[in-house]
Amino acid sequence: MIEQSLTDLWYGFSVALQPHNLMWSFFGVLVGNLIGVLPGMGALSAIAMLLPLTYTMHAVPAILMLAGIFYGSQYGGAIGAILLNMPSHPPHAVTCLDGYPMTKQGKGGTALGITMIASFFAASFGITVMVFASPLLVQIAFKFGPTEIFSIMLLGLLAGATMARGSPLKGVAMTVVGLLIGVVGTDVNSGAIRFTFGFTELSDRVELVALALGLFGVADFLRSVNRIHFVGNEAKVRLRDMRPSKAELKQAFFPMVRGTLVGTLFGAMPGTGPTITTFIAYAVERKISKTPDRFGRGALEGVAAPEAASHSKTQVDFIPTMSIGIPGDAVMALILGALLIQGIQPGPQLISQHADLFWGLIASFWVGNILLVILNVPLIGVWVKVLQVPYRYMFPCALFFIAIGVYSTNNSLFEVYEVLFFGIVGAIFLALDFPVAPILLGYVLGPLVEENFRRALLLSRGDLTVFFQKPISLGFMSVCIFLVLLQVFFALRGWRRKRKLGTLAPPLRLAGGTPVDND
Amino acid sequence: MLKRRRPIVRPSNRDYYGGALMMAIGIGAMIQGRHYSLGTLSRMGPGYFPVALGAILTLVGLAIIATARFTKPETEEAALPPEWRGWFCIGASIVAFVVLGKYGGLIPATFAVVFISALADRENTLISASILALATVGVCIIVFWWALQMNFPLFGWG
Numbered sequence: 001m002i003e004q005s006l007t008d009l010w011y012g013f014s015v016a017l018q019p020h021n022l023m024w025s026f027f028g029v030l031v032g033n034l035i036g037v038l039p040g041m042g043a044l045s046a047i048a049m050l051l052p053l054t055y056t057m058h059a060v061p062a063i064l065m066l067a068g069i070f071y072g073s074q075y076g077g078a079i080g081a082i083l084l085n086m087p088s089h090p091p092h093a094v095t096c097l098d099g100y101p102m103t104k105q106g107k108g109g110t111a112l113g114i115t116m117i118a119s120f121f122a123a124s125f126g127i128t129v130m131v132f133a134s135p136l137l138v139q140i141a142f143k144f145g146p147t148e149i150f151s152i153m154l155l156g157l158l159a160g161a162t163m164a165r166g167s168p169l170k171g172v173a174m175t176v177v178g179l180l181i182g183v184v185g186t187d188v189n190s191g192a193i194r195f196t197f198g199f200t201e202l203s204d205r206v207e208l209v210a211l212a213l214g215l216f217g218v219a220d221f222l223r224s225v226n227r228i229h230f231v232g233n234e235a236k237v238r239l240r241d242m243r244p245s246k247a248e249l250k251q252a253f254f255p256m257v258r259g260t261l262v263g264t265l266f267g268a269m270p271g272t273g274p275t276i277t278t279f280i281a282y283a284v285e286r287k288i289s290k291t292p293d294r295f296g297r298g299a300l301e302g303v304a305a306p307e308a309a310s311h312s313k314t315q316v317d318f319i320p321t322m323s324i325g326i327p328g329d330a331v332m333a334l335i336l337g338a339l340l341i342q343g344i345q346p347g348p349q350l351i352s353q354h355a356d357l358f359w360g361l362i363a364s365f366w367v368g369n370i371l372l373v374i375l376n377v378p379l380i381g382v383w384v385k386v387l388q389v390p391y392r393y394m395f396p397c398a399l400f401f402i403a404i405g406v407y408s409t410n411n412s413l414f415e416v417y418e419v420l421f422f423g424i425v426g427a428i429f430l431a432l433d434f435p436v437a438p439i440l441l442g443y444v445l446g447p448l449v450e451e452n453f454r455r456a457l458l459l460s461r462g463d464l465t466v467f468f469q470k471p472i473s474l475g476f477m478s479v480c481i482f483l484v485l486l487q488v489f490f491a492l493r494g495w496r497r498k499r500k501l502g503t504l505a506p507p508l509r510l511a512g513g514t515p516v517d518n519d
Numbered sequence: 520m521l522k523r524r525r526p527i528v529r530p531s532n533r534d535y536y537g538g539a540l541m542m543a544i545g546i547g548a549m550i551q552g553r554h555y556s557l558g559t560l561s562r563m564g565p566g567y568f569p570v571a572l573g574a575i576l577t578l579v580g581l582a583i584i585a586t587a588r589f590t591k592p593e594t595e596e597a598a599l600p601p602e603w604r605g606w607f608c609i610g611a612s613i614v615a616f617v618v619l620g621k622y623g624g625l626i627p628a629t630f631a632v633v634f635i636s637a638l639a640d641r642e643n644t645l646i647s648a649s650i651l652a653l654a655t656v657g658v659c660i661i662v663f664w665w666a667l668q669m670n671f672p673l674f675g676w677g
Contacts, residue, residue, distance in 0.1 A: 192556075192565035221639075392642050393651055395636065396612075396637040396639075400616075400632050404659070413617045413620055420613040
């Protein structure tokens with residue numbers, strides 16, 4: 001078993017190191033790194049914007065590139081958080097708490113160095129877990145029928161809705177809205193055309209790229225225009241500063257390990273967002289520390305643990321997406337969409353049928369992470385310069401790339417209107433304090449949920465208890481019920497204590513205005 | 520410099536509006552879904568799933584309203600004043616891209632989307648917006664028309 005995995009991994013490296021694949025992987029991590037640094041842009045909008053580019057590409061380089069954007073942006077996010085107190089995307093908000101004080105004390109370079117070591121360590125651990133856990137998971141997944149698939153999807157959707165930040169009820173509402181958007185178009189079973197409101201263009205479903213760029217691109221701009229201004233400072237980081245001392249390494253080692261474990265655990269759980277993961281990793285460190293007062297004033301542990309958590313989660317996230325076909329969060333939903341566009345059905349068969357893709361992807365994680373560590377050393381200075389480009393120049397250009405990107409998906413101008421529509425809808429939801437990421441998850445899973453629900457009930461002749469009769473399905477359903485009860489419990493306890501709770505996410509003073517929560 | 524303007528929806532009322540919006544979407548989905556055949560639980564028609572979703576969404580909306588009294592807004596920063604200029608310009612820029620893309624071609628459409636959306640920001644002037652738009656047109660011609668050979672004529676759709 002283990003030997004087989006290692007042989008496959010070796011094969012994966014031969015795929016990932018092919019010059020063509022390596023080039024796209026490099027391109028992906030570079031773009032991801034840049035996007036991660038820029039405020040108001042997340043991995044989601046970057047992946048959505050480059051998705052049309054992959055239509056003409058072969059599946060392997062396409063996925064390597066998109067995955068590279070995802071983990072590349074994680075490295076970039078830490079730079080903005082540590083040097084500028086600016087969480088370019090929410091998972092790194094917690095890194096600001098101790099990273100920026102370190103910069104003010106002149107130890108920004110050390111913080112970045114530790115971040116890089118922690119990130120690489122955590123990513124390597126996550127990849128190792130993926131190498132050995134995926135084949136095991138596949139063996140279980142082969143036993144899945146429509147009943148089990150529906151139950152696990154329900155679990156994923158429920159977890160995605162309730163475990164993100166903010167009110168769980170609102171998360172559920174957004175998931176259902178996403179499922180409804182997924183209904184739009186032609187019903188595969190009966191051929192009936194649903195919810196198109198007379199637009200023939202909609203009979204082929206709502207376009208994934210338009211939905212993603214509307215919710216995470218245009219909605220962001222609508223929320224941030226005139227609110228994000230000039231950011232950036234004169235932080236200078238020299239290569240020499242980035243090497244941490246032995247004592248600092250020792251200090252950061254166990255937080256790094258604990259952060260990695262937190263991230264791995266949460267990555268394996270479908271639906272848990274990256275932001276909650278980093279906050280929990282930080283909270284754990286503060287709780288077990290002998291000197292909790294140091295946190296918030298430049299504690300090295302407060303940088304190492306959340307960054308490690310975010311990276312191991314990113315890698316482990318790929319496991320359920322690739323081996324069961326159920327994405328854990330919105331970014332994974334987008335990558336799943338990219339696979340479907342390439343005509344590849346993610347699921348248990350993926351590893352055997354597309355071995356080059358699966359093992360190539362895993363190997364490219366390592367290659368990409370090494371590239372990122374090497375890249376980051378000389379490029380940090382460049383990124384700091386990039387951060388000084390004012391937002392008022394950046395978003396109009398980004399808007400153009402969104403418009404042209406969506407158009408090029410199907411050479412359809414109608415889909416550009418879709419972007420505008422979802423942008424406005426998304427901005428309204430955000431203004432009312434709804435999280436928008438669950439919409440994407442619901443949209444991607446919608447048709448699969450409906451089909452498996454219908455099939456399961458067809459097989460059971462309309463008996464709803466079937467979901468509780470099969471053992472695997474019963475297990476997933478029990479977790480679902482547990483999640484709901486847990487939320488009810490939290491809500492009741494929260495109301496009783498009124499405002500006392502909710503200190504897990506401490507209020508942050510953000511230099512760059514209010515980043516929109518993509519989680 | 521900033522005039523104190525009131526947000527449209529006060530944070531304390533936000534959940535009432537949010538819940539009502541969810542109920543409206545849910546009821547709308549149910550009404551529209553009734554047009555498709557429902558079928559039975561063992562043989563579901565195309566209308567069954569959306570109607571069920573609409574019902575769930577309506578209930579969730581109701582629950583959001585019911586609990587709105589207990590939840591307090593988490594942050595004050597969300598009580599931002601409306602940004603009509605930004606919304607108008609960004610919306611108009613995308614509409615201009617589509618209309619000009621259809622009747623004018625790639626260059627006018629690109630110029631329009633960048634120029635109009637740049638004006639959404641109060642610090643941009645007509646001149647800085649034009650320069651930014653022209654620069655983007657240049658990049659666009661090189662990348663999309665020349666390098667990627669996109670199916671989008673530079674001028675005139677006909």
